[in-house]
Amino acid sequence: MLREIASNVVQLHTYVIQRTDDRLKGYLLMHSPVLMTVILLTYVILSVYVGPRFMANRKPLGLKTAMVIYNFSMVALNGYIVHQFMVWGWGTTYNWRCDLCDFSNSPQALGMVRASWLFYISKYIELLDTIFFVLRKKHSQITFLHVFHHSFMPWTWWWGVTLTPAGMGNFHAMVNAAVHVIMYFYYGLSAAGPRFQKYLWWKKYMTAIQLIQFIMVSVHISQYYFMDKCDYQVPVWIHLIWMYGVLFFFLFANFWVQAYINGRRLPVVKSKENGVTPASFKELENGTAPYLPNGKVLLSKVKEI
Template identity: 30%
Template sequence: MALVLRRIFDEYHRYMTEYRDTRSVELPLVGSPWPVITIVAVYLYIVLKAGPKYMEHRKAFDLKEVIRVYNAVQVIANGVLFVAIAYLLSLRSNFSYICQPVNYGRTREGYEEMFMSYCYFLLKVLDLADTVFFILRKKHSHVSFLHVYHHALMVMITYLAFIFIPGGHAVMLGVWNTLVHAVMYFYYFLASYGNQYSIWWKKHLTRLQLMQFIHLGLHFGIPALFGIDCGFPRFWLWIGFLQAVFILTMFLDFYFKSYVRNRKSSRKA
């Protein structure tokens, strides 16, 4: 057993030495995997066990003002990052939307991509607060498998993507996700005031999310399926493609149950 563990450790150290982007080693939370593993483990423990048990015999907390501030912060943070990434892409005439390699250079463009990727990773960590708010407000029905899976996995995947492929073809994920989250948290902000158009917003927000995963599936799938080689790791193309297809399937199921089936039922009634 000791030999097996030693072999795993040696392989891990070799892989990290050969492939990890050394420019980000000194940044908070990403120098080693343990901070991220700890964050995700604590998150899962709180939202799946400790949180529900703690709230079992307590009244729901009134967090309306706290959540409004949180939503506003998310709108601003995601909106600013979306504009920043889109602006940087607009300046690069050589950026390929078919297959774009990662710029690992210690140049201005290389550090810009790395910094944007780091900011995106931090936003995924901030997203974990969503589920904690649900638990404290006793909105347990909102803590679905899709919700918890998506939040926990996104932190892990964005961490790994950041230390190995900070930018390149994966930039489009940041563009789409920051746009969708800016709109989504703006919807949450409006809904907290009982906005009369909140139902309209929710339906079209779901459609925007579907568009996101359809495009990301194509974005990662085309170079993966057709063997287009630009230097971007094939492994990460497949990860992006399969993840987009999986989440798209779950969102399609949600959309059908929430809007298509309900609309048919209301017509029959």
């Protein structure tokens, strides 16, 4: 039984390797799905189990300089990714409808392959978001949604880059990179300290931008279902992108309601008088809100301050 299962796994792995786009075989983390799967499983274990336990009896690290450098570096990286997507297709030859994958070795096709791979690699760099949370003991930020998104995105994108490194299937990557330019710019300012708080009044609009992102992705990919004919080479990727866009729209919409309408996302923290008081959004934004000794935060129904 075990021998048969092992044989089937080996056959599947061989098929995947043979199916991998030859143009990508020289790129980092594109040789096999095994290594990237191991990396992402290790990330989940470190984020959920090992990291919080390791930091349990240690003081949280500041990491202010490291976070500022990291966030603004991510602004530059994602800006470059958007530029590459535009140059090699979306701003030049693509019609934003039934754009097929170009599997040739033309400069444009190879440029789109590099842009897609670079977006894929950026998802691994973003795992540092969670590492910073762990080292700073911001355990409340390491939610199921956070870990799921950061691990599932690069895992699915290995298959996306392998099977469809171009065409209408990577529109959402360009949009996501553009949103990350804005997001990491905000985080960079927030990490820089209290003197930049006056420039962070637009925090709630970041969630609105995320919602607009998912609407754009879902509407764009939905065109596939209404065209008379679209011979996109891997239609299953179309269905997965549509489901991904819709799913995350509702998840982020729920966050918007809970955070800015119901006001249920504010933690309460210790005070000298009565033990706990609600932290303001400004304290949460710049990381100055204190946490309880066990690293956990309680939820409050206090409206936004």
